[in-house]
Each structure stands twice: as C-alpha cells, then as structure tokens.
Amino acid sequence: MKILVTGATGFIGSHLICELLKNKSNQIIATSRNIEKAKNFEWFSKVEYIEYNFNDTTTKDLYEFFGKPEQLIHLAWESLSNYKSLDHIDIILPNHCNFIERMIVGGLKDMVVIGTCFEYGMIGGCLSEDMDVNPVNSYAIAKDSLRRFIVDLQKRQNFIYKWVRLFYVYGTGQSKTSLMYILNEAIQNKDQIFNMSGGEQLRDFSPIDKVVRNISLIAKQNIYINQVVNCCSGNPISIKKLVENYLKEKKYIIKLNFDYYPYPDYEPMDFWGCDLKLKRILAD
Numbered sequence: 001m002k003i004l005v006t007g008a009t010g011f012i013g014s015h016l017i018c019e020l021l022k023n024k025s026n027q028i029i030a031t032s033r034n035i036e037k038a039k040n041f042e043w044f045s046k047v048e049y050i051e052y053n054f055n056d057t058t059t060k061d062l063y064e065f066f067g068k069p070e071q072l073i074h075l076a077w078e079s080l081s082n083y084k085s086l087d088h089i090d091i092i093l094p095n096h097c098n099f100i101e102r103m104i105v106g107g108l109k110d111m112v113v114i115g116t117c118f119e120y121g122m123i124g125g126c127l128s129e130d131m132d133v134n135p136v137n138s139y140a141i142a143k144d145s146l147r148r149f150i151v152d153l154q155k156r157q158n159f160i161y162k163w164v165r166l167f168y169v170y171g172t173g174q175s176k177t178s179l180m181y182i183l184n185e186a187i188q189n190k191d192q193i194f195n196m197s198g199g200e201q202l203r204d205f206s207p208i209d210k211v212v213r214n215i216s217l218i219a220k221q222n223i224y225i226n227q228v229v230n231c232c233s234g235n236p237i238s239i240k241k242l243v244e245n246y247l248k249e250k251k252y253i254i255k256l257n258f259d260y261y262p263y264p265d266y267e268p269m270d271f272w273g274c275d276l277k278l279k280r281i282l283a284d
Contacts, residue, residue, distance in 0.1 A: 002027045003219075004066050007075035008049070009037045011173045012114070012166075012212065016073065017043045019212040029067055032076070054078070054095040062099065063106025071110040072103060073219055080139070081177055083118070083266060088142035097149050104157045111150070111159060112219045115228070117167045117204070117273060118266070119144045128274035129165065129228040137266040147228075160225050164218055167232040167273045171208030183243060187252045195260035199240030204272035206233045214278060221281045229281070232273025 003020060007013040008030035020026050021043060028047040030038065035051045038044055050066060054076065059065050078092050079085050100111070118140035119133045135141045147163050154161070170180040179196075186194050206214075214231050218224075240258070247254060263269065 001025065002029065002067065002070045004029045004031065004069035004072045005075065006031050006052075006072070007077065008032045008047075009034065009041065010075060011171075011175065012169065012208070012215075013075045014041055014043075014173060015171070015208050016075070016212040016215055017041075017047060019209075019216050021046055029069055031066065054092075054099055057098070061106050062102045063108055066103075068107060071112065071219065072108055073112045073114075073215070074100070075114045077114075077143075080175065083137040083139040086138055088138040089145070093142040093145055096146055100146075100150065101153060104153060104159050109159045111161045112215070113146065113150065113161060113163055114215070115143045115147060115163050115165045116140055117165055117230075117232070117271070119147075119165060120271065122268050124268035124270050125272075126274050127230070127271055129230055129277060140266075151226075154226065162218055162221075162224065162226075163228045164215055165228050165230050165273070166211070167204040167206065167230065169208055169211050170205055174208070179239065179243075180246065183246060186254060187247075187250055191254060193255045193257050194243075195257045196243065197239065197261045197263050198259045199238060199243065199256070200269070201239055201263060202236040202270035202272060203239060203242070204232045204234070204236060205242060206231075214282070217281055218278075221284060223281060223284060224277055227277075229277045230273040230275060231278065232275050234273055234275030234278075236270065236272035 003026055005013055005017055008017060009032040017028055017030055020028055030047045031050045031052045032038055033053050038049050079087050118137060119135050120127045121134035121136045133144055135144045150161050174181050211231060218229050
C-alpha cells in the first residue's frame, strides 16, 4: 500500500515509519517541514520524502503532489509545547482543515488522523470512545474541531476515516518537556533531587514501540471505520509509581521532591483509556 505519513520527523511519526516499513509491500511517502532534519533518520533512504509546509496554499493538486497515496496517516501538528496557545485554533486548525479537504477533493479515499485524549476534557475515570467530549484547552478544542470537520466533509465527499485518540506515550525521541525525558536527563546528569508534582494523578502510558504498532493496526483494520479508537494501555498508573518504577529499572536512587510543581489545570486527576475497541482490533 502507498501510505503518506505527515509529521514524519516528529516523535511518533519517525517511529511509525519504521513500523510501516516492516511490511515490504508498503510504499511510504514521508513529509515534514525540514528535509535536513529528515536526512538524520535511518529510514530516509527507504522512503520517498517530500518537503511540505502546512502554510502552503499555492500547490493546486495536493493529492497528485504527494503521488496519489492510497492512505494518509496524519500526525503533523505544530505548537505542541503549549497546549493553551490560541495558535492551535486560529492558525493550525484552518491549515489542517484546508490540507485534508484538498487531499480528499483530489481523490484520497482512506485517512487515519491522530487525535488526543485531551478531547475528553475534565472527565475522570475510564474514558470510552462513545462518551461525549468537552475539550478545555486550545490544542484539544482544535483537534476535536478537526474531527468534526472531517465528519461534516464526509457528507459531501466519498472517503473513510479512522480517528485515533492517543493517550500518553514515552520512549526515545520524546519531547524534551515530557516527564520521562526530564527524568532521564536527571539520571544522566547524576542529579540528587528530582522536582515533580504530587504524583498522585493516574494516567495511561504506553511505550512508543507499542503505540506505533497499534496505530498501524488501527490503520489497516476494517472493524471501526468512520469511528474513534482509543490508542491506550487501558491500565492506569500514578505518576509517582511510574517514576519509581523507572528509577528501579535504571537502578538509580534520587530524592523525589513531591509537590514542587502544581497539578495541571487542563486535565482531571485520574483518567485512562478504555481499550476494548483496541483489544478487538489486536485480536482480529
């Protein structure tokens, strides 16, 4: 299958391309804003790379520009370091709506789009895909608005989509502002104290290799078409326990300075994903 992957040089995109290349019948078209960054990945010579900026409005036929892919896996998104930035709604959302509509009008028939668990808003507990969403930060509002745009677009155009609602991910290449990256830096720097929140909040974490495997399977499956699928572990763990387990694995002792940072105000204390749909896909 000819698959276009946007956000190819991002944390998830760079790992997903490696996962997709395991299937020798896949032909991967990778795109991002910076070809020089893309050249640093070992997969660069194994894909067709096309540099692209989502601010572009001049390319007439995007679907042809990207080689008429059979499927789009859309991971690209900007300003992920600040979930509250209004750029998500004012600039990024319109650009991505424009990109998707132009791809569909051009002829794209199959699309996988990555959403976020933040779409659920301040709802706690086990979160299932059939629940009403109520996003509260700009990033989540923009993502949910993109999903609604796709649903509305489907009333006018013939295509299928799968919306992947992603929970927490960790692994090589993750954001330098993420908890596990900062913890690993503290270990490498041989710090004696690690500042963190109270650590009592429950979250749903998955390693990057498992996440990209799940995304690839969600993309291929035909059980949940035109639906949302949680990409999660289904197993809540406290941040405190997560950090303690990682320190134990690394055999490193460091004083945990709890309550140094306040709890985030854009997510509930306890939430995790319902993985029933995902389990059915994995079992198929």
